[in-house]
Amino acid sequence: MRIRSALTSVVLTATLGLVAAPAAHPATGPVGAAATTCDSGGSITMGKYWLNNNLWGAGTGSGTQCVSDSYQSGNTIGWSTNWNWTGQQNSVKSYVSSVLGWHWGWKTSGTGLPVQLSANRNVNTGWTFQPNASGTYNVAYDLWLHTIPNPDWSNNPTDEVMIWLYRAGGAGPLGNKVATVSLAGATWDLYQGNIGWEVYSFVRTSNTTSANFNIRDFLNHLRSNRGLSSSKYLTSVQAGTEVFTGGGRLATASYYTNVG
Template sequence: MQHRRPRPSKKTKALTATVVALAAAAGATVAQAGEESKKCTAFDTVTLGKYYVNNNLWNQEKATGGQCVWDNSRSGSTISWGTDYSWANSGSGKDYDVKTYASSVLGWHWGWKVDKATTGLPIRVGDRKPVQTAWDFSVSANPGTMNVAYDLWLHTKNTADWQDQPTDEVMIWLNRQGGAGPLGTKYGSVSLGGAMWDIYQGDIGWKVYSFVRRTNTTRAALNLDDFTQALVRRGLLSDDKYVSGIEAGTEVFKGTGRLDTEAYSVNIG
């Protein structure tokens, strides 16, 4: 099953470099409003330290329904947040179309919403900086078609802004439900982080590489540099590219469900 990735919309491009003042010093726990203060408008965001949660409804014109996000907490570089949704196809919408990708964002997403200096990005692939990430979550799809995945954006320069289309996108699928499948065709497989992954490659105006875990999980402790280096070794990605953005969330094709992130962090270097 194939899906297309988002092209920048006017609302996405409108992200600014506004720095949101934090209510506590770095490293302190910041209590948040939680599920009772859901944000349900397309491209609503919640800033959590160096990250922000984005209600990215980039393809909602192909569906009827809705989706919300909310924040729970932040402690240092670890955040907790959630999303729930209910979507059905409408108009030209098909089962294989991804409708939304509510996600946490670190760094670039057609611009910089959080002060760039706080994100640790971009990083040059060839510099081999470790990108340690941990993600504990629960997921339900009743019924539905969706995945839970990381999404990395890459550019040829370290000064990418809202107008710069990525050259490469790297997805890392941890969990999929209802027959969800990646873009493109299978290239091969690799063992990373204690699991086997099938590698897919496609092209939608930029290269898309998807690592699909052979067995579902709801917990990850990965070095994302291992995945970009797996592509470098296969001659699929050049090591002079820059990782500009790192996202983590759920792509929804259709159905009703939710994703609850109990703890999520990314630490670079």
């Protein structure tokens, strides 16, 4: 087990949890066969991505969550997750996501990662989703950075960058607000905190359910304005929902991330 990402807060109350590592025998199946897993740490491989049923904070409450694939077309995928959680309102129960690249180890090939920030490579992404839920949750990207290009299960990140597209029920990020910035055609409040590594959270000032942008723009902002070193490597791009409490569903109609 590893200290988990995306330490998040409700009404500015920070939480801490553990990573649910991928299951030793993950649930897999051909896309189109509607593979589903409800196991903590269960996974479904979708080409260069894999769906991670990461129920890292389940111990702060009770409930269930499942993830299912929908389709894969080239580098574009669709998937969904359903949940029902009770318990501490200010504690994240899960971050069920699509993973590209590292997550305390490597699972798939052809990801285009890692990539050193100094290379200034495009990391283009698009995500269209529909939340149908009550309670407290967010929908966000979670990016991981290391000082080395080949981290394994024993190498914690040095930096974590979240990009919040949608939030409900009072969900708020870790740390303190340090700036308001304009990036990718929108306005974002930037928060910064530390949990043994630096955590930066770009929180969109208005919710959206569809986004297309270059992740490089967010990383370059941190390089220019917050001292993020250009020598570091982007090792992982994850996209999913952090759930605190409540029930519902997040359906991803279309998602891709391409490193070019």
